Amino acid sequence: xxxxxxxxxxxxxxxxxxxxxxxxxxxxxxxxxxxxxxxxxxxxxxxxxxxxxxxxxxxxxxxxxxxxxxxxxxxxxxxxxxxxxxxxxxxxxxxxxxxxxxxxxxxxxxxxxxxxxxxxxxxxxxxxxxxxxxxxxxxxxxxxxxxxxxxxxxxxxxxxxxxxxxxxxxxxxxxxxxxxxxxxxxxxxxxxxxxxxxxxxxxxxxxxxxxxxxxxxxxxxxxxxxxxxxxxxxxxxxxxxxxxxxxxxxxxxxxxxxxxxxxxxxxxxxxxxxxxxxxxxxxxxxxxxxxxxxxxxxxxxxxxxxxx
Amino acid sequence: xxxxxxxxxxxxxxxxxxxxxxxxxxxxxxxxxxxxxxxxxxxxxxxxxxxxxxxxxxxxxxxxxxxxxxxxxxxxxxxxxxxxxxxxxxxxxxxxxxxxxxxxxxxxxxxxxxxxxxxxxxxxxxxxxxxxxxxxxxxxxxxxxxxxxxxxxxxxxxxxxxxxxxxxxxxxxxxxxxxxxxxxxxxxxxxxxxxxxxxxxxxxxxxxxxxxxxxxxxxxxxxxxxxxxxxxxxxxxxxxxxxxxxxxxxxxxxxxxxxxxxxxxxxxxxxxxxxxxxxxxxxxxxxxxxxxxxxxxxxxxxxxxxxxxxxxxxxxxxxxxxxxxxxxxxxxxxxxxxxxxxxxxxxxxxxxxxxxxxxxxxxxxxxxxxxxxxxxxxxxxxxxxxxxxxxxxxxxxxxxxxxxxxxxxxxxxxxxxxxxxxxxxxxxxxxxxxxxxxxxxxxxxxxxxxxxxxxxxxxxxxxxxxxxxxxxxxxxxxxxxxxxxxxxxxxxxxxxxxxxxxxxxxxxxxxxxxxxxxx
Numbered sequence: 075x076x077x078x079x080x081x082x083x084x085x086x087x088x089x090x091x092x093x094x095x096x097x098x099x100x101x102x103x104x105x106x107x108x109x110x111x112x113x114x115x116x117x118x119x120x121x122x123x124x125x126x127x128x129x130x131x132x133x134x135x136x137x138x139x140x141x142x143x144x145x146x147x148x149x150x151x152x153x154x155x156x157x158x159x160x161x162x163x164x165x166x167x168x169x170x171x172x173x174x175x176x177x178x179x180x181x182x183x184x185x186x187x188x189x190x191x192x193x194x195x196x197x198x199x200x201x202x203x204x205x206x207x208x209x210x211x212x213x214x215x216x217x218x219x220x221x222x223x224x225x226x227x228x229x230x231x232x233x234x235x236x237x238x239x240x241x242x243x244x245x246x247x248x249x250x251x252x253x254x255x256x257x258x259x260x261x262x263x264x265x266x267x268x269x270x271x272x273x274x275x276x277x278x279x280x281x282x283x284x285x286x287x288x289x290x291x292x293x294x295x296x297x298x299x300x301x302x303x304x305x306x307x308x309x310x311x312x313x314x315x316x317x318x319x320x321x322x323x324x325x326x327x328x329x330x331x332x333x334x335x336x337x338x339x340x341x342x343x344x345x346x347x348x349x350x351x352x353x354x355x356x357x358x359x360x361x362x363x364x365x366x367x368x369x370x371x372x373x374x375x376x377x378x379x380x381x382x
Numbered sequence: 383x384x385x386x387x388x389x390x391x392x393x394x395x396x397x398x399x400x401x402x403x404x405x406x407x408x409x410x411x412x413x414x415x416x417x418x419x420x421x422x423x424x425x426x427x428x429x430x431x432x433x434x435x436x437x438x439x440x441x442x443x444x445x446x447x448x449x450x451x452x453x454x455x456x457x458x459x460x461x462x463x464x465x466x467x468x469x470x471x472x473x474x475x476x477x478x479x480x481x482x483x484x485x486x487x488x489x490x491x492x493x494x495x496x497x498x499x500x501x502x503x504x505x506x507x508x509x510x511x512x513x514x515x516x517x518x519x520x521x522x523x524x525x526x527x528x529x530x531x532x533x534x535x536x537x538x539x540x541x542x543x544x545x546x547x548x549x550x551x552x553x554x555x556x557x558x559x560x561x562x563x564x565x566x567x568x569x570x571x572x573x574x575x576x577x578x579x580x581x582x583x584x585x586x587x588x589x590x591x592x593x594x595x596x597x598x599x600x601x602x603x604x605x606x607x608x609x610x611x612x613x614x615x616x617x618x619x620x621x622x623x624x625x626x627x628x629x630x631x632x633x634x635x636x637x638x639x640x641x642x643x644x645x646x647x648x649x650x651x652x653x654x655x656x657x658x659x660x661x662x663x664x665x666x667x668x669x670x671x672x673x674x675x676x677x678x679x680x681x682x683x684x685x686x687x688x689x690x691x692x693x694x695x696x697x698x699x700x701x702x703x704x705x706x707x708x709x710x711x712x713x714x715x716x717x718x719x720x721x722x723x724x725x726x727x728x729x730x731x732x733x734x735x736x737x738x739x740x741x742x743x744x745x746x747x748x749x750x751x752x753x754x755x756x757x758x759x760x761x762x763x764x765x766x767x768x769x770x771x772x773x774x775x776x777x778x779x780x781x782x783x784x785x786x787x788x789x790x791x792x793x794x795x796x797x798x799x800x801x802x803x804x805x806x807x808x809x810x811x812x813x814x815x816x817x818x819x820x821x822x823x824x825x826x827x828x829x830x831x832x833x834x835x836x837x838x839x840x841x842x843x844x845x846x847x848x849x850x851x852x853x854x855x856x857x858x859x860x861x862x863x864x865x866x867x868x869x870x871x872x873x874x875x876x877x878x879x880x881x882x883x884x885x886x887x888x889x890x891x892x893x894x895x896x897x898x899x900x901x
Contacts, residue, residue: 120899159777189557195828195861197747197775199416199560204777220560225545245552263836263843264823281824282863288820314890321832324888330895347900357821372901379899 114138117375118344119334124382126310127175129332134179136378137334143304146184148251152176152216153302155258155273156192156207158319159200165311165326166319167201168258170210172308172332176254177214188216189246192276195319198222219246227279234298234365237291242279247300255302255338259309259329259345261317264289266356267349268318269342270305271297271367294361297338301367305341307333309348339368340375347372389666393657396465404472407525410784411532411743412540414562420744420784427740429467430525431600433786436511436734445788453607460608460615462651464594464601470524470582471594471650473531477586478633489630490590492638495648497605500595504602515760520737522597525786527578529738530763534567534575534752537743565748565771567739571763590633595648605647614669615649615656617642622663628655715807715873719756719766720854723774723801724782724790727877728757735789737763741781747772749856750781764789767803769856769872774803776830776855799830802881803854804874806834808847812869815844825858825870831884834858834870845870850882 119136121129134140144150154168162170177188190211194201202208202218211218220226227242247253257273264285265272271293275281284292309331316325331348335341339362343353353359353370363370403426410423428434428444431452437445452463464471507518520526541562548561585592594601617628619642629639632655636648644655656664718728722741725731742750742765751768753761767774776799782792793801814822825845826836833852836843845858847870854872862868 120901122895122899159775187555197772197778200746200775200778217557219557223545223561223563225548225561262823263826264821266821266843282861285822285824285861285863286814286818286865288818289822290820312894316832316835318827319830321830321884322886324886327890327892327894344899344901348896350900377899377901 114142114336115376116378117335117337118340118372118377119380120331120344120377121334121380121382122329122331124330126169126172126308126332129310129330129380129382130172130175130306130334131179132380132382133332133334136380139183140179141183143254144180144183144185144252147186148184149249150180150185150188150252150254151246151250152180152188152190152254152256153192153247153273153277154190154207154256154308155260155268155276156201156205157195157276159196159204160320161204162206163311163323163326164320165258165260165313166317167205167207168256169308169310170206172306172310173207173256174210174214176256176306177211177216180252180254181215185252188214189219189250190216191219191221191244191246193221193227193244193279193281194276221276224279230299232295232299235292235295236365237287238284238295241283241296241299243300244277244279247277252304253300253302255305257305257307258312259307259349260313260320261315261325261349263317265293265358267342267346267351269307269345270302270338271342271358271362274302290357291361293358294365294367297358297362297367298365301336301338303336305333305335305338307341307345309333309345312349314349337368339363339370340372343370343372344377389653389664390657392653392666396462396651396653399466400472400475403467404469407469407528408532408536411529411740412537413743414537414540414544415560416744416746424784426467427784427786430786431463431468431604432519432523432525433736433738436736437786437788439734452604456604456607457611459613460611460646460649460651461601461604463604464591464650465652468524468600469528470598471591473528474582474586474591474593475633475652477583478590481587490633490635492629492632492640493589493635495595495636495645497647500597500602500605503597504599507599507602510760514733516733516736516764517760517762519599520735520762520764522599523736524598524600526736526738527582529740530571530752531575531579533739533743534571535579538564538567538572563748565751566742566768567752568754570754571752574763590635591650592635594650595634595636601650608649609647611646612668613666614646615644616665616667616669617644618663618665621661623661625660627658627660628664631655631658712807712809712867712871715871717756718874718876719753719764720769720803720856720872720874721878722750722765722767722781722790723798723803723878724779724785724793725878726791728874729877731789732757732761732764733789734787735761735764735785736787737761737765738786739763739765740784740786741765741790744780744784746778746780747775749774767856769859771860773828773856773860774853776853776857799853800881800883802852802875802879803856804852804872805849805854806847806852806858806870806872808834808845808870809867810844810869812864812867813845814864814869815839815842817864822863824861824863828857828861830855830857831881833881851884853881 119133121133156167158166160166180188208218230243257270260268262268309329311326312329313320313325346353406423406426429448434445434448438449510518541564545561548559626639629637634648634650636645721731749772750765753766757764779798782790825834831851834845837846859868859871862870
């Protein structure tokens with residue numbers, strides 16, 4: 075028996091005996107189940123000039139508080155970018171202090187538990203540790219969860235996909251009541267920029283398929299599958315060159331900015347502008363708007379700009 | 383002599399020391415979660431005689447201490463190493479113990495060791511090492527075989543057990559334990575480990591420590607040394623009651639109770655005889671009289687000579703140094719093993735690696751995998767970098783930290799980051815950007831030095847290679863999504879080179895908080 079059949083049988087077994095919530099939900103992918111939050115005062119919040127945690131707090135106050143997204147007793151999954159075995163100064167991964175603050179606020183809103191994971195590129199234990207995110211999660215009382223093997227990922231269908239028709243998604247996402255996407259703004263050799271939509275590559279297993287079948291199209295396709303309940307784009311330290319891994323701290327500039335939106339296309343368009351690129355020059359943003367994931371026309375939106 | 387009651391406790395001491403040793407060494411090899419700090423177990427590994435001797439040849443340091451310690455220990459007390467510090471010895475003792483439990487009449491009566499074969503075989507193995515082939519050494523050396531039994535057989539079981547536990551725990555919403563991907567070893571390594579395990583189990587059930595007195599190269603060397611040991615076990619004619627119990631408990635078949643002789647060259651120092659003697663008939667005393675070594679059999683030289691010639695011929699045949707020019711073809715590149723960082727060159731690595739697979743266990747990305755005969759027969763089972771499984775972590779030096787033989791030399795991360803294991807070849811015709819006219823960038827994304835960098839290519843971006851910065855880590859190759867061949871791949875350097883240091887240059891100001899939002 076090989077490893078995969080072994081694990082599959084294991085999951086099947088745990089379902090049979092009725093103890094496996096993980097196993098059970100794996101069989102019932104619930105796709106587009108993002109809860110409809112109450113109407114929000116703004117489509118996009120942009121904050122600058124403060125520390126990451128302070129900017130997040132101010133931004134959420136403007137949006138009506140985290141309680142609009144997280145209800146008592148809910149299970150929250152926070153997905154930062156933890157892709158690389160680099161120190162926080164290299165800005166290859168989401169800012170740890172931002173992650174801590176998000177988790178703290180989720181708990182203050184009554185979350186039952188807050189879970190954090192990423193399907194890393196570099197070795198996962200080193201990424202979790204050296205990014206400072208493992209410590210940041212523990213500091214806030216959250217749980218850091220592995221995403222290192224295929225066994226955690228279960229097949230789903232992407233009905234709105236053009237090239238990408240199916241994927242294997244981490245079980246935490248499938249079981250989450252609330253999904254908070256926390257990318258960091260970086261340059262990227264393939265996707266040009268990596269922001270909220272690109273960050274979702276860290277919740278699936280087989281990324282090679284995406285690279286093989288038109289990366290931009292696959293990014294847009296997957297964005298139709300499960301919209302995060304909230305997107306928080308970390309632009310405190312921004313990797314301007316050599317992204318997404320970077321070579322040295324010389325790649326990083328300090329922009330002290332943070333964006334918050336429920337719309338991935340909106341936040342990515344704003345992120346691109348902040349970076350200095352026309353959002354419509356980035357194909358996956360164009361495609362995602364075309365596929366009705368969201369809107370990149372920032373001119374038509376209500377934006378709250380906060381300077382600290 | 384008043385010393386006798388305390389002599390009996392030597393057996394207890396042996397059981398304690400050997401148990402601790404075997405547990406510690408095994409734990410290091412099957413530590414799937416990397417929980418044991420290597421500083422804890424490193425001394426036990428460092429004292430393993432075979433790797434220490436190899437290390438001693440070129441990198442003295444701690445190896446001198448280890449080699450001297452074992453040599454002096456043997457010259458003083460006989461082959462106590464074989465029963466106290468050798469993990470394979472203890473494994474055999476476990477089989478012997480099980481055998482005795484199951485078949486109560488099992489005993490190993492005195493039988494003179496076949497020294498002619500034993501020493502000739504040891505000499506042949508040593509000649510092999512000297513002439514650059516580790517094939518026999520690696521097949522029979524006890525420490526590395528024990529290591530391979532652990533990594534090839536026990537470790538996969540541990541991982542399966544762990545992953546089952548993860549499934550059960552995830553049902554209770556606990557994520558403290560992580561699944562571990564089962565990345566190897568290949569079936570040849572598993573098969574050999576199974577054969578070796580059956581062999582060693584069979585030999586020990588049949589005739590006790592026969593392996594140690596017939597095939598083991600460490601045993602061979604220590605056996606010669608133990609002939610000169612200061613302390614020798616003896617049967618005391620004045621107190622012996624001729625019950626023959628010492629012979630019955632002896633696992634090395636070295637006690638002739640009828641003649642009252644103990645063959646110290648075959649004795650593995652388990653002290654069972656002393657511990658079991660009902661009277662005070664066994665002694666372990668300082669003896670100034672030198673054991674008279676029998677005159678060397680002149681025919682042995684001829685045998686050795688002929689074997690060594692045969693061996694040299696074999697190594698000459700397998701050690702094909704085909705590094706004449708850069709091998710461009712993918713398959714040709716894939717045929718050559720990639721030597722781990724710190725291995726210096728194929729020659730250095732292959733000459734000193736005993737294939738214990740400790741580095742395979744500790745490698746956090748599992749890019750280090752056992753080979754079969756990719757290094758040639760003389761480098762059987764030595765680890766290689768396998769970029770189909772993963773790539774070498776840029777900042778990691780763990781393999782060098784644990785290698786007990788010096789085949790992988792320890793480097794600081796700063797030094798390691800400049801070691802070039804190989805160079806990349808980019809095949810534009812196979813690249814997604816060219817074949818599908820779509821962006822990809824997986825190689826550039828993973829490259830830690832930006833030796834692979836995307837450059838404008840019409841409306842797309844195509845990889846460009848600067849091999850002077852390449853470290854040959856295999857990140858680009860591992861990430862490249864093309865099938866069946868990778869469009870970007872590493873061709874190994876037979877001798878590791880040095881990559882160029884990237885000049886630090888800041889293109890943009892450090893502080894760039896926007897005055898106004900650009901939207």
